[in-house]
Amino acid sequence: MKSRIYTSTIYCFLLMLISMSTFGQNPKQKTKVVLISVDGAADWILDDLLKHKALPENGAFSKMKRKGAYALNMIPVSISATAVSHISLFTGVHPNIHGVVGNNILMPGEEIKSPRGTSGFSASLETETIWNAAMRQGKNVTNINAVGQDNTTPERRGTRTFGYGKKMANSVVSDLTISQTRTAVHVAGFEYVGKLSSKSRAFFKLFKGGEIPVFYFLADSTFDGITNYDTILVDLDENIDNGYIGKLKTNEWSEMTFEVGEQKVASWSYIMDLNPRTGESKVYLGAIGFNPSSPISFKQKMDNKVGIWPCEQDNIKLSKGLITEKMWFDQAERLAKYYQKLILSNIKEENWDLLSGYFTLIDDVQHRFLLKDERQLDYTMENGDRRERYERYIFWAYQTIDSLLSELIQAAPEDVNFIIVSDHGMAPIHSIVLINKFLEDHGINVKGDKVEARAYSTGPAAHIYVNVMGRQKNGVVPKKELSKHIDNIVKICKELKDPVTELPVFQTVLKSSELKKIQIDHPNRSGDVFVSARIGWSISSKLVSGIPSIVPNSFNKDSYSHLDKKVQQFLSSGFMNETGLGVHGNLGTRRKMHAIFYAIGPDVPNRRLSSISALDVVPTIAELLKIKPPKKARGIDVFEN
Template sequence: MSWSCLMRYFYSAALAATLALAAVPAAWAAPKVVLISLDGANASIADEYFKSGVLNAKTGLGLLRRTGAFARQNVTITPSVTAPGHIAIATGSTAAKNDINANSFHLIKSNFTQNTSGFGAPIGGYDVSGPTVSEEPTATPLWVTLRAAGKQVATATWPGGDGVDVLEPTSTNLIQPASVRTVDYTVPFGSFAGVGAKGFVLGAADFADGTAALASQLAAAGYVSYSPVKQKTSLLETFTVGDVTYNILVAALDGTNDQVVNYDTLVFYDEAQGIKPGPFSLPSTGPAYERVDGNSSKFYLEGSSNKAGTAFYVSFLAGDLSTVRFARYATNFIPRNAPIIASVDDINNNVGFWAPQPDFRIPERISPGFETFPDLELEGMYADQVRSFVSYQTDIGLRAISQNPNADLVMIYIEQPDGSGHQFTLTDPRQPTDFKNPNSIGSGQDPEKKARYASYLKTAYQTASDAVQRIIQAVGTERDGTPKSDVLVVSDHGMAPFHTAVSIFNLLSNNGIDTTKVRAVTTGPAANLYISLQGREADGVVSESEYLELQKKIVEVLRGAADPNPTYNYSLPGGKLFRFVTPRPTPEGKPVGFATSDAIGQDAGDVVAILNPGYNFDGTQSPVVYRQGDDTTVTTPVLSLANFYGAHGYDSRLPEMSAIFYAAGPNIRKGTFQAVRNIDVAPTILQILGVAPASTVQGNALNRLLKK
């Protein structure tokens, strides 16, 4: 989904900006248009933060608002989730047309149980008769149109810009070539390298005096310990990434010359590498030296074939080593797809390996080892990841600008405030402040936790706006602050609080629907429900007549689904769980299971359903936690207590789902819009650059925004 960006990894912000700008030619040059997406930023929340002074009116979003134009509402597409939202922005077309239906969905020609990622699915669909590449795609990314017109485009972690050949998963037939997903400088979003985050709790008994050789290596690296160096008596952990096995060791140093035994630094290193003195050339980092200062230390995995890395964060370190708590973040890398390897290596060598991004598995205690960590320490880890990852993504954007100063368009994706919105939107009295305690709602909520979470969300918006300011500084400004490039900042969707997790599997099976023939693929509160249709799915088993019966039954079950609990259902229209339940059309004379509509795309479900706000398919705990007032004798509950707070994917017309829209630059008029649409962004950029939109574009250029 966030699809999180919430400490420094490679350089301070100032140094990164300096390095990026140093590469720009002496004669000023900057891209003509810079498009920035701040994932999950909501228009009304941003407006509230400007009114209260949380957001600076003179920098970042505030500068664009003051010198250019902004919209009070930016209507995104339904479902209002990340992959469809960004492809809608890039193509000027809705999800039903661009065929990116969700963050995860099913390609109808593949095996029934096979899912595909919306971030790597074919934009504009594919030809189901092969399956093969479509000769007439239903949507076209604006970068394809621009490059065909001789324009230069760079993408910095923008969804769909990944340089990958898209293969149909069952047959492995090519269904979209990498050329559609490659621009002049293409940096894809990073990938998980296979080793998730882990928490560690150590005590004094875990350490013994280090060797003289260890102390000598540390001294050569510039680290002196004023008490005997201590080393964990055994390996901290062993894992394999990029075909290399790493044996991680940890030692403790006392870096304060105060005649007191007071260990304050941990050093993490690989047994095979030892402690080397440096200096190190990116992506290399050498050992990770960590103090309890709220910032993590990066750690490159030397020799990994995928150029992966991680980071360490110390949350508590007793001076006598009686209690030591720290985290090793998940391992990550940038996919090194052949068509874009030069761009990827440029980032690895000049910005660094893919930084650990905000990881919800840490504060939700899903990753191992964090069970006994205090909430504040886990929240501190997440806040560190927000700062460091936004800084890293911004550095990538700045590098893209510096390496392409004459580009016509640079597209930059920033993950925040989406991740923080999911974690910290604790604004509804029905939300539990203790996920395991159903009575921690209403008057039972923890006011201190609510206040902390509100502050974290504010920080996420501030951090994202600061990233925009760094990019504005890179392209330069006129004397009145107006950017020298046309800078447009949007988001893919907003964010809303939710209180109840919904099990669609239990809903179907409890109502007698055979879940071997029907299955739901969910993204947040949106679900595509597929029927295993013969002649469509590669292994389909359901006849056309049974398909029609099953589709009708699914619609009846979902439309009749309700929440009977008055503690929670008071905001539901008619008490119904679902806002939309839309079946795939079955017109006479056309094959069953293939027809499309304005709401149903080629690879959408046979029934598409979207919950009402307050309810979400994600967040179910294991074991399930019953809500206050629910029947605890039900063994397969549909509704239960969720373990996080914010969701998107609801009806795009709701104000909570509204995206942001800010724009300023030489071609932008000053003014305020009541409403715009995200599908209008691509044709507006094409108009600025003097290129006609593809025939598949559904949006319209915002002519009233432009000076000419």
């Protein structure tokens, strides 16, 4: 009996000691990880900005270098393009394993004469992602706006997913003139209202068919007895008496919200010009779209707390000279701040272990304004002032992201670890190869019912597929002749020379049997021939007749106005990673393609890492979360001693 009392007393005493030793201390909370991809953040540019102290000492990147961890550089996979690189970041495997071998690829069963193949942003994934692995092991995952997380299939969905925005209709620019005036007694706040008629398109043209007509009304809010129009009211019907969806003021952006089917959308709109006396005016209505999300209650919560997706900045309208650079940058900044608000709103929630976020600002700005090569058409424009202005734009983009990240880190709870990466770098380009035109010029049929081969490009890289009988739908090339066609394509691609340097344009030309060298040898998605251009060059797979197979590039009309009209038309409608001043998609080993890796948080050691692989990101996150990495992940935990 005494023995039992003695044992019980010792047990109680030990419990008391444990209780006293932990009094006032918070129990160890579960580890949380925020993974943010800063699309296009180039290690070579960020290194230079930090070296010259162009970014503030209290900014995110400087702070992470001092108090967290950072890598000398991070080597992306090949092809170093957005869809390809992100899926490798999220799976820890090369493209030959996950299946996304390009931003634009031909899938099994697709007809080779299609102008565009399947987007790498929506292609099915063939291996597990970090968010799938985390959920399988009982973790809660919130995916915010990141590449590959579009909610279309289970492997592209987290516990909660707010998918990357999907446009429903492009923007509208309307030239307006007054057609009818009347005193607006019943329109509160206005002295005069006049109906406007449009000289140009006045409707949203939906991608899936149908139109949403838009009606404009001119208004005077001064109440001084003098006609002085200063406002434009916008509505979706002709009856202004029942209200309106938008009130636009000069020199101000206005958000107009309305519903398209079951989707609530927003158009950020702007008066570009308004004559207060005559009413002659020009109005820009921003594109509309939505975020594919799951569950729907999560989307509704984000729409209510943060707002509706404002859509991307309007590249095509800027290229065509229909909006100003200032308007474009207003859109870019609005979008970046919207992404930050989405991340911040979710960081403060309790019900997550892994949260992913995404910023496109740096990538978007560099595509348009990376002017660093003397061979670029814009290099000497405006007596060099354009080059200096564009340099400031690039700096502004990095500075803005640095500030937004800093605010996120400061606002996050103490138990949150941040991993900040990019998917690839960026390189300035001066010329474009229209690769299908090049193949056609060398006797290969690339269009019509007898297509022999077709190239599908991703920036400065391209997969070339031979239209083989029995393999492709409506194939025309007998299987026994496949090797001959491959050898011919390889030969002519290797012979293409830069007219200035006489160096080969394609730095890498590989047969499908050789693609293992760069880990894009997928058995039924990779091309029969793969080419990767030298830094300074991009590739377009568009089929455009009447222009050369090599053209200089620019987005700016004044830079290419001396070129042939058809070349001008091609350049004015080019994609960002095709005809932009900056592109990505070269082999990941190229210095200008190198990505960034920074980290900070309670579980992140303070250290400088050597060069790491993009495949290392997933195992590092898995170790922080104390889970097993995705089933096929190849990389290592970079924080492991």
